[in-house]
Amino acid sequence: MMPNNKDYYGILGVSKSASQDEIKSAYRKLAKQYHPDLHPGDEACAQKFKEINEAYEVLGDENKRSNYDQYGTADPNAGFGGFGGGNPFGSGNPFGGSFSGFGDIFEDIFSQMGGRGRTSSVSIPGENISVNINLSFKEAVFGCEKTINITKLNKCSACSGTGAKGGTELATCPDCHGTGQMRYTQNSIFGQVVTTGPCKTCNATGKIIKVKCEACSGKGTIKSTESVTIKIPAGIDNDQVITMRGRGNASVRNGPNGDLLINVSVASHPILERKGFDLLLDLPIPFTTAYLGGKVMIPTADGEYELTIPSLTQPNTIFKLKGKGVPKLQRDGRGDLVVTVRVEMPKEFSKKEKELIESLQNSISPNAYKNVKSYQEKMQKL
Secondary structure, eight states: OOOOOOOHHHHHTOOTTOOHHHHHHHHHHHHHHTOGGGSTTOHHHHHHHHHHHHHHHHHTSHHHHHHHHHHSSOOTTTTTTOOOOSOTTOSSSTTOGGGTHHHHHHHHHHHHTTOTTTSSOOOOOOOOEEEEEEEOHHHHHHOEEEEEEEEEEEEOTTTTTSOBGGGOOOEEOTTTTTSSEEEEEEEETTEEEEEEEEOTTTTTSSEEOSSBOTTTTTSSEEEEEEEEEEEEOTTOOTTOEEEETTOSOOOSSSOOOOOEEEEEEEOOOSSOEEETTEEEEEEEEEHHHHHHOEEEEEEETTEEEEEEEOTTOOTTOEEEETTOSOBOTTSSSBOOEEEEEEEEOOSOOOHHHHHHHHHHHHHSOGGGOHHHHHHHHHHHHO
């Protein structure tokens, strides 16, 4: 039999030298993540679940794994011109033989999932609401309050969220008999697999409504618009998310409300650049200011600041102003303002200016230029 070209190690996310315990642990994790009970109707997850099972069926058996490592297939006759015969998983129970470990694994998965299919109805939180909010540079630096309007689902007050008229008594679901779960049979490479999932008749609540609430039409929730005041913390940055717990949509299954997620967008500053909690400034100055020194007004988060430029300041000199940056988010202290000096030369001189520069050039000793002197000495040695 030719190799099947499937990377079973890659499917389980383990190395080829992984131990059986590591392989089993990886399978447990993935099987729980992609189990059809958690993704009803999701064909992609069902296919992924099938691949995970297929990979573990091979790598979880020492003999099949050895054959797979040598020939790229679990067929015991691979490499010898044979195709094998009969059921590759043994007779009888498709999970029997070397594959019997699946029973224990599925038991663990179901128990970790809260015993779905064996307990009463499932409590599911309401959906989250995601909104975007725009902040100015100053609002993000120092924090502020913003009031926005959101449309959300609230619990119906007429029926207290039950969906039944006047909150009257609910009846036990005839399909799931009050468990909120149903058994479903699916075909897989191992034969028929019986799984459990939410009951569609009662939406996994285990109860059905006798008489629907007229206010919410039996949904248990009503859509409305409300104002929400958001406290923006000082130091928040672009693309960060503020979470307001329980301010999202109400649950339709007696669970907790979802959350309100505020996605933050911060306007850039026309001169300053933010890097974490520090502010960066490229400061252009005339070469005469770098030579003679002077004072330059610069922007900070708090307003204008007068920066002293010492005489003979070299290009790319960095000045760090402690505590002039952004307040640290939910911490004490502030970042710094880092100023990098960019010395600029004029693009042209007048005749008189050129004469002055030539006079200045002739009056300054070549030894005054440390880097120039070093460079010239190296050139002479060449």
